[in-house]
Amino acid sequence: MNLKQLSDILGLSQTTVSRALNGYPEVSEKTRIKVQTAAKAHGYAPNTKAKSLATGRSMAIGHVIPLSQNHEMVNPVFSDFIAGAGEIYSENGYDMLLSVVKDVDESQSYRNFASKRSVDGVIVHGPRANDPRVKLLLDLGLPFVVHGRMPNDTDGYSWVDMNNKSSFERATGLLLDLGHRNIALLNGVEVMDFAIRRRAGYEAALIARGVTPNPAHITAGDMTEHYGYQNALEMLRSATPPTAFLTSSYLIAIGVRRAISEMGLTMGRDVSVVTHDDDLSYLRNGGNIPLFTASRSSVRDAGKRCAEVLINHIKTGDKTPHQELWEAELMLGESTCTAPT
Amino acid sequence: MNLKQLSDILGLSQTTVSRALNGYPEVSEKTRIKVQTAAKAHGYAPNTKAKSLATGRSMAIGHVIPLSQNHEMVNPVFSDFIAGAGEIYSENGYDMLLSVVKDVDESQSYRNFASKRSVDGVIVHGPRANDPRVKLLLDLGLPFVVHGRMPNDTDGYSWVDMNNKSSFERATGLLLDLGHRNIALLNGVEVMDFAIRRRAGYEAALIARGVTPNPAHITAGDMTEHYGYQNALEMLRSATPPTAFLTSSYLIAIGVRRAISEMGLTMGRDVSVVTHDDDLSYLRNGGNIPLFTASRSSVRDAGKRCAEVLINHIKTGDKTPHQELWEAELMLGESTCTAPT
DNA sequence: CGATTCTTTCAAAGCGCTTTGGATGCACAG
DNA sequence: CTGTGCATCCAAAGCGCTTTGAAAGAATCG
Secondary structure: OOHHHHHHHHOOOHHHHHHHHOOOOOOOHHHHHHHHHHHHHOOOOOOHHHHHHHHOOOOEEEEEEEEOOOOOOOOOOHHHHHHHHHHHHHHHOOEEEEEEEEHHHHHHHHHHHHHOOOOOEEEEOOOEOOOOHHHHHHHHOOOEEEEOOOOOOOOOOEEEEEOHHHHHHHHHHHHHHOOOOOEEEEEOOOOEHHHHHHHHHHHHHHHHOOOOOOHHHEEEOOOOHHHHHHHHHHHHHOOOOOOEEEEOOHHHHHHHHHHHHHOOOOEOOOEEEEEEEOOOOOOOOOOOOOOOEEEEOOHHHHHHHHHHHHHHHHHHOOOOOOEEEEOOEEEOOOOOOOOOO | OOHHHHHHHHOOOHHHHHHHHOOOOOOOHHHHHHHHHHHHHOOOOOOHHHHHHHHOOOOEEEEEEEEOOOOOOOOOOHHHHHHHHHHHHHHOOOEEEEEEEEHHHHHHHHHHHHHOOOOOEEEEOOOEOOOOHHHHHHHHOOOEEEEOOOOOOOOOOEEEEEOHHHHHHHHHHHHHHOOOOOEEEEEOOOOEHHHHHHHHHHHHHHHHOOOOOOHHHEEEOOOOHHHHHHHHHHHHHOOOOOOEEEEOOHHHHHHHHHHHHHOOOOEOOOEEEEEEEOOOOOOOOOOOOOOOEEEEOOHHHHHHHHHHHHHHHHHHOOOOOOEEEEOOEEEOOOOOOOOOO
């Protein structure tokens, strides 16, 4: 069933039917109703391709998911972000186009989006140091919003980010207040902007209290349970074990907990843990009192907001950068206690 | 840059340029080279919409992600599946279209895919008991492949599934061999096909050895860490605590481990745990010896295979159902031991 | 009642591509 | 030299929609 067939059935021109369905005022209410009911009855829906060819808007947003060759990890945060963004897309009639590519081909993916005209805009995930994507997209003239931001270059484009620095500064501050002086940081890979800023916050808090960061207690890596376990175990076995851990993800924190209990210690009594919590739907920091003390910021909400900002750029054509910095909440859980004396 | 402009530059007709780029034989090698280099030089890529309007194929595969209103969980398995499927799509020139919708609108999403002609086929995720989607898609005539299969209706459509029943039968058998008679099952929601089959496998193994399944030791629910923790804790505190746990996901198993250690017990010594492991990239059952004894089957590989099967259906137009049943491997880890006597 | 305006409808062009059904030129055989 | 076959290339139609510019019909007004 296409427009022509439908209009033939109705005895109307394609113009009128199209206008009736798209809510244009040049059509009488009576015929509009007639057209709409006929469309529903015959299960008519305009062909997306034809529509976007005619309008020049593709009504789709692109996301590029890089698959790194070496460490084959998919970002666990991704599914919740997508869920948030996708909800907004659906509400606004946009499709979501995912492009899964080897990370070396990432730039090409964005170029393709632009030259093939397959999307009206893109979301940029996981900005890194020296990330070429922002410049590329500005050159291509493709509307975009970054989830996060660039380490050294935060102007001239739209982003939605949480305040990684202040959030880790506060988390570190909390541990310092509890008397900890030997605080380990299990961070993400420190080419990622969020990891760079978190470390900066952590170090700033320590230095502000006259504590010198201990390189042996700072690690960076893929944020898995095993990473948390492995590194925490090594540190706990060392001559000067940390009394508290600050971790960049919930999964790392779970690994740290395993290491703690394997050492015969108890989390929240012998050793403290504070983690960042992306509030992922399948990794809820649940219970009446949260398991972990955590700085929390919902990735799903970030997805929603990024989508809204991008759609607004596309709809209005307004290119002036829109930037939002969210403060994470610091939630007290069962994993923190005063430092052993 | 579009076809017309490119062909004007080249002094050739659009026909010839199109044919040169699409590898048709009616064009001389000399001009083909000329066209190809010019296309690359000017960064020409055919407009997707125009192309698929002309060809009738949209070169996109649809995935519907339902967001349930009540329990707002996004399937953690999803991102790895997508990564696998997306890799195959990219290699074959297909786009991936994601539709995130409230679960009540799920059917409508598939209808839209069909009537709007936005995709050439779809992947069906997480088949359930009485799932209307298979019938709907058959009626719509839209090519599809199910990841998993229907509980009572496994014929007449394509699917790629792992043998949930045999895998849980074997896992249960392993625990029985180790002397356990009090084996708990922490399953997923038992409207999901995989959960139904896993329970069947578990019960079959018990009954085959003359052990009566204990309803108090069987639970079903959202597969989170907290769910595993909560239920394992309750069972361990009961009068007749299980000596072994069988869990449907890695996250549940992590929760069970927490409950075990909170009871002052040690996993793999006092209490055994066997889990199913989807081999998710961010939840690796890592280490030299895996932490958990597990039945393992890669969701990412399943994504790849589903994509291949679907693309084959689309390309060849062959509608004969293709069905694959994979056996999971049973990996011995550190979480199992003989039953306490 | 005729002129004017507004409302409602339509025919046709155009979006950028593919593809059908010719054309054109050339080599070769008769 | 003419006809045949083949290799190249092209003009134009068509995919299903939107949208411009115009026309027809209804309503308003002096």
